[in-house]
Amino acid sequence: MQDFGVDDYSSESDVIIIPSALDFVSQDEMLTPLGRLDKYVASENIFNRQMVARSLLDTLKAVSEDERDCIGVLERVGRLADDSEPSVRAELMEQVPHIAIFCQENRPSIPFAFSKYLLPIVVRYLADQNNQVRKTSQAALLVLLEQELIERGDIETLVCPVLVDLTAPDSNDDVKTEAMAIICKMAPMVGKDITERLFLPRFCEMCCDCRMFHVRKVCAANFGDICSVVGGEATEELLLPRFFQLCSDNVWGVRKACAECFMTVSSSTSQEVRRTKLSSLFISLISDPSRWVRQAAFQSLGQFISTFASPNSVGQYFREGEEGECNCGILILNVATESTKNEPHEKRTTSNEKDDSPADILAPSSFSLPEPAEEESPYVSPQDNIPEQELYNSFHFWRLPIAEMDMELLQQGEMVPEEPPCYVSSSQGKAKASAPVLDRKQLEELIENLEPHIDDPDVKAQVDVLTAALRATTMDSHLEDAFLEPRDKINCRVVMRNSTLQMHHGDDSELSDSSFSPEDEKKSKHQDVIPQALLDQYLSMTDPSRAQTVDMEIAKHCAYSLPGVAMTLGRQNWHCLRDTYETLASDMQWKVRRTLAFSIHELALILGDQLTAADLVPVFNGFLKDLDEVRVGVLKHLYHFLKLLHQDTRRKYLYQLQEFLVTDNSRNWRFRSELAEQLVLLLELYSGQDVYDYLRPLAFSLCLDRVSSVRWTSYKLVSEIIRKVASCQALLADFLSELVEKFCHSPKWSGRQAFAFICQLAIEDDCVSLEQFSEHLLAPLLQLASDPVANVRVLLAKTIRQSLLEREYFLHSANSHQEALEQTLVALQMDLDKDVKYFASVHPGSTRLSEDAMSTTSSTY
Numbered sequence: 001m002q003d004f005g006v007d008d009y010s011s012e013s014d015v016i017i018i019p020s021a022l023d024f025v026s027q028d029e030m031l032t033p034l035g036r037l038d039k040y041v042a043s044e045n046i047f048n049r050q051m052v053a054r055s056l057l058d059t060l061k062a063v064s065e066d067e068r069d070c071i072g073v074l075e076r077v078g079r080l081a082d083d084s085e086p087s088v089r090a091e092l093m094e095q096v097p098h099i100a101i102f103c104q105e106n107r108p109s110i111p112f113a114f115s116k117y118l119l120p121i122v123v124r125y126l127a128d129q130n131n132q133v134r135k136t137s138q139a140a141l142l143v144l145l146e147q148e149l150i151e152r153g154d155i156e157t158l159v160c161p162v163l164v165d166l167t168a169p170d171s172n173d174d175v176k177t178e179a180m181a182i183i184c185k186m187a188p189m190v191g192k193d194i195t196e197r198l199f200l201p202r203f204c205e206m207c208c209d210c211r212m213f214h215v216r217k218v219c220a221a222n223f224g225d226i227c228s229v230v231g232g233e234a235t236e237e238l239l240l241p242r243f244f245q246l247c248s249d250n251v252w253g254v255r256k257a258c259a260e261c262f263m264t265v266s267s268s269t270s271q272e273v274r275r276t277k278l279s280s281l282f283i284s285l286i287s288d289p290s291r292w293v294r295q296a297a298f299q300s301l302g303q304f305i306s307t308f309a310s311p312n313s314v315g316q317y318f319r320e321g322e323e324g325e326c327n328c329g330i331l332i333l334n335v336a337t338e339s340t341k342n343e344p345h346e347k348r349t350t351s352n353e354k355d356d357s358p359a360d361i362l363a364p365s366s367f368s369l370p371e372p373a374e375e376e377s378p379y380v381s382p383q384d385n386i387p388e389q390e391l392y393n394s395f396h397f398w399r400l401p402i403a404e405m406d407m408e409l410l411q412q413g414e415m416v417p418e419e420p421p422c423y424v425s426s427s428q429g430k431a432k433a434s435a436p437v438l439d440r441k442q443l444e445e446l447i448e449n450l451e452p453h454i455d456d457p458d459v460k461a462q463v464d465v466l467t468a469a470l471r472a473t474t475m476d477s478h479l480e481d482a483f484l485e486p487r488d489k490i491n492c493r494v495v496m497r498n499s500t501l502q503m504h505h506g507d508d509s510e511l512s513d514s515s516f517s518p519e520d521e522k523k524s525k526h527q528d529v530i531p532q533a534l535l536d537q538y539l540s541m542t543d544p545s546r547a548q549t550v551d552m553e554i555a556k557h558c559a560y561s562l563p564g565v566a567m568t569l570g571r572q573n574w575h576c577l578r579d580t581y582e583t584l585a586s587d588m589q590w591k592v593r594r595t596l597a598f599s600i601h602e603l604a605l606i607l608g609d610q611l612t613a614a615d616l617v618p619v620f621n622g623f624l625k626d627l628d629e630v631r632v633g634v635l636k637h638l639y640h641f642l643k644l645l646h647q648d649t650r651r652k653y654l655y656q657l658q659e660f661l662v663t664d665n666s667r668n669w670r671f672r673s674e675l676a677e678q679l680v681l682l683l684e685l686y687s688g689q690d691v692y693d694y695l696r697p698l699a700f701s702l703c704l705d706r707v708s709s710v711r712w713t714s715y716k717l718v719s720e721i722i723r724k725v726a727s728c729q730a731l732l733a734d735f736l737s738e739l740v741e742k743f744c745h746s747p748k749w750s751g752r753q754a755f756a757f758i759c760q761l762a763i764e765d766d767c768v769s770l771e772q773f774s775e776h777l778l779a780p781l782l783q784l785a786s787d788p789v790a791n792v793r794v795l796l797a798k799t800i801r802q803s804l805l806e807r808e809y810f811l812h813s814a815n816s817h818q819e820a821l822e823q824t825l826v827a828l829q830m831d832l833d834k835d836v837k838y839f840a841s842v843h844p845g846s847t848r849l850s851e852d853a854m855s856t857t858s859s860t861y
Helices: 033-041 046-054 056-062 067-081 086-106 113-125 131-146 152-166 173-190 192-207 213-221 223-230 232-247 252-260 262-267 271-286 291-306 311-317 358-362 407-411 440-453 457-473 477-483 487-505 509-514 518-523 532-542 544-549 554-569 571-576 578-585 590-624 628-636 638-642 647-655 657-661 669-685 688-702 708-725 729-744 749-764 770-786 790-804 817-829 834-841 849-856
Strands: none
Touching: 033 046, 033 056, 033 067, 046 056, 046 067, 046 086, 056 067, 056 086, 067 086, 067 113, 086 113, 086 131, 113 131, 113 152, 131 173, 152 173, 152 192, 173 192, 173 213, 173 223, 192 213, 192 223, 192 232, 213 223, 213 232, 213 252, 223 232, 223 262, 232 252, 232 262, 232 271, 252 262, 252 271, 252 291, 262 271, 262 291, 271 291, 271 532, 291 532, 291 544, 291 554, 532 544, 532 554, 532 578, 544 554, 554 571, 554 578, 554 590, 571 578, 571 590, 578 590, 590 628, 590 638, 628 638, 628 669, 638 669, 647 657, 647 688, 657 669, 657 688, 669 688, 669 708, 688 708, 688 729, 708 729, 708 749, 729 749, 729 770, 749 770, 749 790, 770 790, 770 817, 790 817, 790 834, 817 834
C-alpha cells in the first residue's frame, strides 16, 4: 500500500491515509451490463465465454427495467450461439429455458422475443455435431413444451418441420434416432392434430427402417404413446400393420419393446381388434425364442388382459388412492412399474445355419425340450394358431415336436420327480412334471454341443433350460435355500398357512381334486370374457418350469397383476383364478406372498363378501402368521379389508390384533406405528365394549413404545378411544380411571408426559365433553404442576394456556375449576425452569400441538 503524507505546510505530524475503495474499482465494474457482455462474448478465453453464457439470466435481470436493453441482451445471445466451443453452446442451451420463463413472467410486452431470438437456436442445436449440445437442446425443447412457452404456431412452423427433416433417410444415424425420440415425446404435448398431420407419416416410415434397428426400437418403445394420441381409427388403419411388423422384427430388443407397450396399444383399439388380432399377436410374443422378449411379454400379460375389462366394471371397481396409499395390482394403471432387467447386448439372429447348427445338434437326440403350454397345438397344424408373420420364424422349425420324445425313457421309469424340491406349486403341495429328464451325462453333452452357438438368442434360451435341468439333478437343500429364502425363518409359518388353507377346504379336499378328470378341470377354467389362450398363459405363470425358462420372478408378476385380471373376468369367473391365487398364496418366495398381501383388500372389493369369506379369509389368516415383510401388507390395509367382512367374521379378528405387537425384529418401529394408525381407523368398525375389551390394552401398550413417533400416534389412538366410549358413562369412567393410574401416576416421566399429551388432544379434538373432562381428568392433570421433571411441567403449561383457558367453559365456570386453573398457572409462572415460566406466562401463538409434541418428547432413535 502506498503512503500518502500531508502537505509540507502542515504543522502536524505525518499520518497515513487509507485510499477510497473507488481508487481500486476494476475496469469491468465501470462497464454497463451490456458492455461487460460485449467484452466477454469476444474473449479468447473459453472459460470467460462459458461464464457469460451462465450469467445471461443475471444480466437480463439487471436490465429488466429497460425494454431496449432486454432486447440488446437477447441479440447478443445470437452471437454467443455461434461460438465454436461446444461447452459454451451447451452452457447457453441450459440457460435458455430459464431465460424464456423470465421473459414470459417479467417482459410480456416483448411477445416476439423468445420466438425471434431463442427458439431458432434451440431448433438449430438439434442437429449440432456435438452430442452434448444436441442432448441439452433436446432437453431444453421438452422443458419449453412442457411449460407451454412455445406458441402453437411456432411449434407447427419452426419446430416440427425441422424434426421431420432430421429423420429423413439421408440424415445422420444418431441424429435420426434422437429426433425420432423427440417426436415421440412431443406427440402427447402437441396433440392429435399436429401429430397426425406432421408426425404420423414419418413415424410409420421409421417403423420400417430396415437399416437402423435403433430407430425401430425407439418407435416400438413409444408406439403406445403415439396410438393414445392419434386415437383408435388411425391406430387400426395405419399403425397396427407396422406394429405387427415390429413384433416380428429380427432384433429381439425391438420385439421386447413391443411387448412392454402392448397394453397401451391395446387400449387404443376396439374390443373386436383386441380379441381377433392382438391376442394372437401377443401369444407369439409369449412364445418368442428370446427369453428377454418372453419375460417382457409375461410381465405385460396381466395388463393386456385388463384392457378387456368392460367400462362398467372398471367404473365399479376403480377407487382413487388415498393420501399416502399406493393401490396395488393393475386396478390403477399408473402404479409404478416393475424395474426392468438389464439387457445383454442385442445381436441380430441369423438363419445361416451350418452343418453343426443347433437343429442338427438336437436332431440325433431323443430329448425333447420342455414346451410352453401355448405351443401344444401348433405342431399338429401350425397354420391354425400361429400368426402369418410368425409362420417362418426359425423358432418353430428347428425345435423338435413333443411327439418325437423318446418313450423308452418313460417306460423305464426315468421320469421327472413329481415335484422339484425347490418349488411348491400349489397349496396342496402338488406339482406337474414339466418334461422328461435325461441323465446328467446326456444333459452335459447337449449343453456342450450348443455352447458354440450361444450368441444366438434362440440357442441361449434352450441352453438356459438345459442348464436348469442339469442343476435340478444335483440340487440339494443348500442350493435350494440359496435362491429362495432361509427355511429356518419361514418353515413354521408356511406350515401354518397351508394348514389354514387345508382347514378351509375341509377333509375332502383331496377327494374333490381327484374326482375331477383333466377334461373337467380344464372346463372349469373356461370363460367368455377374454380369449381363452390368454387366460391359459396367465394361469401357467405359476408353473415352476416358467421360473426356469422365462423369469425367476414370474410368480411375483402374476401376483402383481391378479387384481386387474380378476376385475376383468368379474366375480362370476373367479373360479378360473381360485387355484392360481391359492398357489401364489403358498409360494415359497415371500415377495410373491407380500404382493398378494398388499392387494388383498382390493381383491375383496372385487369379489364381494361371500367369495371373500370363502376364499380370501383363509389366505388372509395365513398372511397374519407370515413374515413381517408379508404381514405389513395385510396390516397397511387392515381396515379396508375388515370393513368388507360381515360383522360376526370381523369380530373374530379382535382376538388376533395383539399378535401384531410381536415382530421378527423389535427395531421395526414402523410396523408398530402402522398398527397404531390402523387401530384408529378400526374404532368405527367395533362397538364401544369391544373397543374397551380388545383395543384398549393395545393402545396403552403402544403408548409406552420406545420410539416417539409410535407413541405420538398412539396418543391420538387413546384420545379417539375416549371419544368412542364417551357415550357410555361406565366404560368412560373405567377407561379414564385406568388412564390416570397407568400414566398420570406412572413412575416414569415419559408416562406422565404422555398423560398431558392425551389430555391436550382430548380437549382440542373435542373427544370428551368439558364436564366429563373436569370430572375425571382435570384434577390429576393439575397435580403435574409439582412434577420433578421440567419437560412434564412445560407440557402442562402449554396445555393450560393453549387448550383449557381458551374454553369459555373454564373462563366462566361457576365451580372451582377456574380458580384451580389460575392457581396452577400462577405456580407455573414462578417455576424455576425458564421454559416452564415462559409457556405459563405467554401464549405462543405460532406453535402447534403436533410440533410441541415432537419437540418436547424424547425418542430412542
